[in-house]
Amino acid sequence: MQLLKQTIESIGELNSEVMKQTRYRVDHLVKPPGSLGRMEDLAVHLAGITNNPFPEADQKVIIVMSADHGVYAEGVAPNDQIITAIQTPNFVRGVTGVCAFAKQARADVVVVDVGVAVDLDAPGVINRKIRYGTDNMAKGPAMSRDEAIQALEIGIEITSEQIRQGKNLIGTGEMGISNTTASAAILSVLGAFDPSEVVGIGAGLSIDRLSHKADVIRRAIACNRPNPKDGIDVLAKVGGFEIGGMAGTMLAAAAHRVPVVVDGFISTAAALIAVALAPKVKNFLIPSHSSAEKGAAKATALLGLKSMFDMDLRLGEGSGAALAFNFVEAATYMVREMVTLEEAGITL
Ligand SMILES: O=C(O)c1ccc[n+]([C@@H]2O[C@H](COP(=O)([O-])O)[C@@H](O)[C@H]2O)c1
Numbered sequence: 001m002q003l004l005k006q007t008i009e010s011i012g013e014l015n016s017e018v019m020k021q022t023r024y025r026v027d028h029l030v031k032p033p034g035s036l037g038r039m040e041d042l043a044v045h046l047a048g049i050t051n052n053p054f055p056e057a058d059q060k061v062i063i064v065m066s067a068d069h070g071v072y073a074e075g076v077a078p079n080d081q082i083i084t085a086i087q088t089p090n091f092v093r094g095v096t097g098v099c100a101f102a103k104q105a106r107a108d109v110v111v112v113d114v115g116v117a118v119d120l121d122a123p124g125v126i127n128r129k130i131r132y133g134t135d136n137m138a139k140g141p142a143m144s145r146d147e148a149i150q151a152l153e154i155g156i157e158i159t160s161e162q163i164r165q166g167k168n169l170i171g172t173g174e175m176g177i178s179n180t181t182a183s184a185a186i187l188s189v190l191g192a193f194d195p196s197e198v199v200g201i202g203a204g205l206s207i208d209r210l211s212h213k214a215d216v217i218r219r220a221i222a223c224n225r226p227n228p229k230d231g232i233d234v235l236a237k238v239g240g241f242e243i244g245g246m247a248g249t250m251l252a253a254a255a256h257r258v259p260v261v262v263d264g265f266i267s268t269a270a271a272l273i274a275v276a277l278a279p280k281v282k283n284f285l286i287p288s289h290s291s292a293e294k295g296a297a298k299a300t301a302l303l304g305l306k307s308m309f310d311m312d313l314r315l316g317e318g319s320g321a322a323l324a325f326n327f328v329e330a331a332t333y334m335v336r337e338m339v340t341l342e343e344a345g346i347t348l
């Protein structure tokens with residue numbers, strides 16, 4: 001609890017002075033004013049996060065948190081739970097979707113087992129297993145309050161270590177069969193939505209099972225009565241270990257003034273938890289894509305963010321965050337590589 005508390009307390013504000021300096025430069029670069037659109041805002045945002053008028057984002061990492069979910073037993077997911085365990089070492093082997101995009105973006109992929117349902121004999125996977133998957137939220141809390149704090153603190157520790165090693169751009173990723181159910185439950189509670197408004201097909205559930213998935217979430221909320229004013233309570237009752245880990249990543253990145261790119265639906269649910277715990281975290285989040293998962297647009301809107309791009313992605317893993325790294329790094333190149341109108345001898 002001490003680490004969580006300290007981390008939350010050290011989250012500051014965006015540096016408006018530095019943002020003004022970068023805005024001035026961006027406004028005077030060799031282009032018609034405003035012509036680089038939201039890339040200009042992104043550069044200014046990065047300056048405010050990093051306290052640096054010429055921000056850098058060249059040391060990148062996607063932190064993938066893997067865990068299983070007791071609610072799988074309710075038949076809410078189309079795939080076998082074992083896929084979490086099979087896929088987790090694949091992130092270390094470099095052969096998954098996020099790995100392809102991370103390789104292209106020259107980003108590391110760090111993989112953490114926070115609660116996969118079986119033991120993984122997988123060199124390279126960081127073993128921070130809390131236990132073998134959460135409990136079934138349709139029957140009781142997914143985890144205890146202490147375990148929720150543990151998940152958050154694991155995310156903080158792993159992320160702080162990456163920052164200590166020099167990373168200046170972080171993306172959130174996850175793997176966990178059934179985690180779209182936990183994410184939709186979090187969104188239902190924090191956004192006061194009926195589950196039917198926010199459940200989607202996840203990794204390929206048939207449409208005729210969606211009302212069942214919504215019913216399971218309705219039952220989970222009814223039996224656990226999570227308190228929407230208490231992010232730890234929501235995480236404990238209807239969340240997941242990997243969701244807590246990702247929320248911890250966001251808290252640590254914000255505390256260290258490192259930009260953190262939010263991937264898809266599950267990452268956005270984790271962001272909602274992080275912001276519930278520390279509203280100032282929001283200023284340090286960089287959205288990436290709008291996931292095709294049904295509740296994603298509502299989750300992003302509830303966060304008050306606007307996605308950068310829409311490619312109909314719904315893979316998760318951090319894949320959309322890795323793609324977004326290209327935009328983020330390009331914004332830093334824009335500030336450093338372009339000359340000003342004056343330097344180019346142009347008067348508009
Ligand atoms: O990030 C997203 O937007 C996203 C949307 C749908 C599915 N997923 C991935 O699919 C898995 C969860 O799907 P499900 O149907 O088992 O809940 C999990 O491993 C996620 O990484 C991810």
Ligand SMILES: Cc1cc2nc[nH]c2cc1C
Nearest residue numbers: 079083175203315316317
């Ligand atoms: C194959 C597969 C890969 C995934 N990656 C994230 N969620 C996933 C779900 C499945 C089924």
